[in-house]
Amino acid sequence: MARRTRGVTLAEERAHPRRTRRGIAVLTVLALGAAGVAGYVGVQRLVHAVSGEQCRVTAAGSEYRWAPDQASNAAAITAISVKRGLPARAASIAIATAMQESKVRNVRFGDRDSLGLFQQRPSQGWGTAQQILDPEYSTNTFYDALEKVDGYADMDIAEAAQAVQRSAAGSAYAQHEGQARATASVLSGQTHAGVGCALRDPSSPGSPQDVVALLEKDFGLEGTVSGDSVVVTPESTDLAWAVASWAVARATDTGAMQVQVDLRRWTRSMEDSAFTWSTVRLGPTEDAPDPNQVRISLARPS
CATH class of the missing domain: 1.10.530 (Lysozyme)
Structure with missing residues (x-):
């Protein structure tokens, strides 16, 4: 079971059952066997369905x-x-x-x-x-x-x-x-773009107001609601990356669908791409955003 505080579902508070190695091995074989039929993307989704949602942190080559x-x-x-x-x-x-x-x-x-x-x-x-x-x-x-x-x-x-x-x-x-x-x-923002999470879509949309409240509670920073997004512009690049990384890591609670800082973007999915940050390509008439601006979107990008 989970509990909710200020509309945000907090992390589970009960013990997690462990899957058996045999069960995971069998399902992994099935995933590999599906490669010729479903293709690479299909296998990614099946493997993540076996292993479940997860986050990965990468720093200093580890x-x-x-x-x-x-x-x-x-x-x-x-x-x-x-x-x-x-x-x-x-x-x-x-x-x-x-x-x-x-x-x-x-x-x-x-x-x-x-x-x-x-x-x-x-x-x-x-x-x-x-x-x-x-x-x-x-x-x-x-x-x-x-x-x-x-x-x-x-x-x-x-x-x-x-x-x-x-x-x-x-x-x-x-x-x-x-x-x-x-x-x-x-x-903490000392290592940039070092966290990604493969997550299923939330059962219901997250609330920008709840994200603003949680941002204030955790960081003491003031966010601004802009439609289905929360925008915050910290005073330094490292702090901006701390907030952006926090937004990805807490997406399981807040329902965040996309996080962008400067020209780097994380998008929620159950594919391997969710473990990395993509580079945003600007159009010929688009201006680059403030490099310290973080945008946390609660809606699936079109």
């Missing part, structure tokens, strides 16, 4: 895969670090922590009374259960605690995470460092 709900939560975690003016290292620490504690899922269960992305406990003063299950609230409380750790930005990720969490298995955070750092680099 690629990592996320389920859409995990990517959405990682985007919120990173956006809040940007909003607070924290170094990208803070987002890396937070994502690695959430990977270990909850697999970056906003779960309603855990050890004793642990809840949410960081498995925070109401009985230990992290907030009420309702508060902890708000990803923005739980992320802010994590950063509040992290900022009290002297020299955290110079620590190993596992050491900094453990200083906040005080886990019985503190060294386990280290195994997530590569994926956490790459994801934080892309979602």
Whole structure:
């Protein structure tokens, strides 16, 4: 089940069943067998139907895969670090922590009374259960605690995470460092055009007003509704890419169909093209947009 806040469906809060390797293998063989009949595009769609919706993050030559709900939560975690003016290292620490504690899922269960992305406990003063299950609230409380750790930005990720969490298995955070750092680099705008998501169309159109509210909540930025789109022009190119990457990673929640920044564009689909950003070709009479302008469209492009 999913819950809705301000009209935006937030990431799932229950455990995800795992497909068996045998089942995936059988369906993959069927996909390959269909190649001669359906062609390449048809096979792409069948393979994605087998593997399901997914997001991919690419930075410094390495690629990592996320389920859409995990990517959405990682985007919120990173956006809040940007909003607070924290170094990208803070987002890396937070994502690695959430990977270990909850697999970056906003779960309603855990050890004793642990809840949410960081498995925070109401009985230990992290907030009420309702508060902890708000990803923005739980992320802010994590950063509040992290900022009290002297020299955290110079620590190993596992050491900094453990200083906040005080886990019985503190060294386990280290195994997530590569994926956490790459994801934080892309979602903070340090790496451009590094995230793509293959997603089915939403069951109902997203709301531009809801995207504006979520943009304000995560980044503290003001977006403008323009028809079926939200337009925002951050003050720097990196921040523009942070917002654009956030919009792709949170598309599973918001229903975003297309995201454009400068002359690069992501378009929602279940094909491999959804893992990349295309280049927009201007007509002879068209003017180039502001390079820092981000347009998030909630309607299928014609």
